[in-house]
Amino acid sequence: MEASSVTAVRGSRPQIGRLPRVRRQDNALRWGLTGVAGLILVLIAFFFIRLLVEAWPAFDRFGVFGFTFTNNWDVSRNFYGALPLLAGTLITSGIALCIGVPVAVATALFVTELCPRRLRGPLTVMVELLAAVPSVVYGLWGVFVLIPKLHGFEQFLADRLSFLPFVGGHVPGPNYFIAGLILAIMILPIVTAITREVMATVPPDHKEAALALGATRWEMIRTAILPYSRAGIAGASMLGLGRALGETIAVTLVIGNAPTIGKQIFDQGYSLAAVIANEFGEAANNPTHRAALIAAGLVLFVLTLAVNLAARWFVNRAARGRRATTEAATSGAAA
């Protein structure tokens, strides 16, 4: 609706038509900007096609399915099946979500609902500062602080909880759990920020209604806030997942770089992004290896794309829901 009013004004311009020079300049601006925008589309098309073309030898040789889901990444025999890498990517990201999302949602709840107003700003800024720490610094910290400090604790868990599936045995320094823990910290800011925004849009009426009905604060959170922001939290988690899947350097440093599927969460493994970062140099003169790495990049790209689309869908749904209720609220107020 905003656009239409602009169009109307734009439509009236040519009628004046007394300054052709100005019109030329306007057109130059218009088509210049359109050109820049078009350039982006061309770039992305080129990007995708080039990756596909370069990855083709690997897909051609092993099959798209065979490449993605074969559990054998063996550079010396020039055989590339990306399942151990895909598994590592999914396991570490999964751990990151399990740890990161509850903490992020709880933090968002605390900041929006419970904490003293004075603390709100500083707390928000502090969580967001986590996003300013570069990935390689997380890796550095992981290698020299987390791994040595947590090793005893991990071994203790592995020994005591060995009755659980995927737990137990000897714990090496770098492993899935450490990588997942670092990813959890890295996705905290984005998940917290979006969850906070979604929670801030819960109509006060809902909360007040719950409280008026005699609900405790916790019941109000459970009955009014959480159901309302469920889609938003899902979207935020998905965005976090998208980040975690593509994270490279921090994971490379702490995952152990072993192209096998670990049997337990304290085993070492590999991830799609890490293998690309580690092997791109030596793959330069081996066409199959190079194609396999690019194919791994493509798998990663498709995976993150799917997750981000899902995130968008959830966030849009949350936004739509919000708009609907706000409109209902305003019309209700008007009536």
Add this chain to the structure above:
Amino acid sequence: MRARSLIALAVLPLAVAACGSSNTDTSGGGGSSAGGTINGAGSTFAAPIYSQWGNALKSQGLTVNYQPVGSGAGVAQFAAGTVDFGASDPALLPADRQTIKKGEATQIPMAFGAITVAYNLDGVAKGLKLDGQTVADIFQGKITKWNDAAIAKLNPGVKLPGDAITVVHRSDESGTTAGFTKFLSAYSKDWASKIGSDKTVKWPTGTGAKGNDGVAAGVKQQKGAVGYVEEAYALQNKFTTAAVKNKSGQFVEPTLDSTTAAGEGVKIPSDLGLSIIDAPNPKAYPIASQTFVIVYKDACKAGKSKGTATALKQFVDYGLGEGQNVLGQLQYAKLPAAVLSKSKEAATGLQCNGAPIS
């Protein structure tokens, strides 16, 4: 006015990128013209040598940018033309040569070194005695405790702790791995058939790390860890290293002398692709390795500038001359006279557009 400058601003990056590329075209292969800069990449086994030589050459006006990325990446980058010279510990295979399409590659032996079995184990002060079979079983994950019977049998009287063994190996394509796995394959049939020897293998167990330095870091950071690193790295980090049983049945510790012994009387093939692993000399350390510099016989025909070709020759000449004298400080062995003269011959044969480089 502002709109025009805005559009100009939007177009600017393209212009910058464009002139960036045209600039680089003139500087040819990796910009090695005026100031005397050569770019090399490869072996981390030999990286301490090239950094030492690079420092000495800097005072002679030659800058050597050496990237220790592993022998595999060194050969790959050389073949792809992104560096002026490659550095690799194993000799070029026919398959490697096929990928080098810009001209004939010359591999020049530069030095010998020892691949130590280094470990981080409290309470075992002296070097453990290990043989090829036992080392293979450790790195294959068959032996998982330091007090395993197989280790105990080789070390009577040594009190072994029951710590779990954590294996640290290379994650990149490495000449050190090639030498190490070649040795293991010779002593363990199971290793030879299941894993084999190459610059990278499919490790059944352990943590992967980049470079000799990465493995050293992995060993240093984990109690009970064992890895394989060049002797210079073991000494640099004060690691305890194993005495390894050689071909004549002697347990030999990695030292400058035992590495030198491994190189004595080595067979020199016509392409200089020699190997000193598992030498028969009773004094020889068995897991010793050579290291090569790989250059184009005619760098100019391969697209490098004359300046680069000259600088490369200067680098190689230094390494085979004065450079040999500093090897001992880093515990690398000098080339024996027979090999050195062949290496120098190869260096003399380097050309620029068919003419010898003076």
Add this chain to the structure above:
Amino acid sequence: MRGLLAAATVVALVPLVLILYFLFRKGLGAINGNFFTSDPNGNFLGDPGGVKSAILGTLEMVGLATLIAVPVGIGVALYLVEYGRANRFGSVVRYFIDVMTGVPSVVFGLFVYIVLVLSGIGGGFAGWKGSVALGLLMLPIVTRSAEVVLLLIPDSLREAALALGAPRWRVVARVVLPTALPGLVTGSLLAIARGAGETAPLLFTATLVNGTSFDLSQRMNSLPAQIFADVGQAQDRLVGRAWGAALTLVMMILALTLIARLASRRSRLT
């Protein structure tokens, strides 16, 4: 319940405190007299040198990346807001900018490595190729934030100017951009902060060297790549340099973030 949520918040803040604590403790210890004034020298033993070339390389490459990403990014945002709000082309562009935001940086690095490095354009690795990779990464961030800011400018402002007979380019140049400036600066600074911390795309494109270079057609060092190389080392002197470099990098990025916040605060006042 309140206690539990508060505890979770504390848990969320622990990593930040720990990271900053170790950065300062280990980083300050590593920063000595010539840390900022000497290049890494690659010496196997002894003094490893400082990070001068890494700092300068980061500044140069991020600078060029900014020159690429900010004008193009704002240009695309201008298109989206001024011309592409309702049409199909606009929504397609907006959609693909979204797609670009989600592309992992390592994939951008790989792309530039294939297209510009392996193809041998301008001979192998080069600083400007690093800038291109960083630019690709920063572009969608700039566009998204710029679009949000430009949309905030009331249409009444545009209409008023147009009604007075001002040509559209003039409205954009004199009304839209100046009004949005603080917001645009904020978005760009945040994108720069993001680009400055990226490692993977630079490893693929500009790689690592010791010496300082002011020629973007040469290989170039950068703080993230230098830290990455030093993290994998066994030597305390090299790991120390990694901590010092990490402290430097984090301080640079925090400064950018803070300036960005101040700029956005100013925009709220106007």
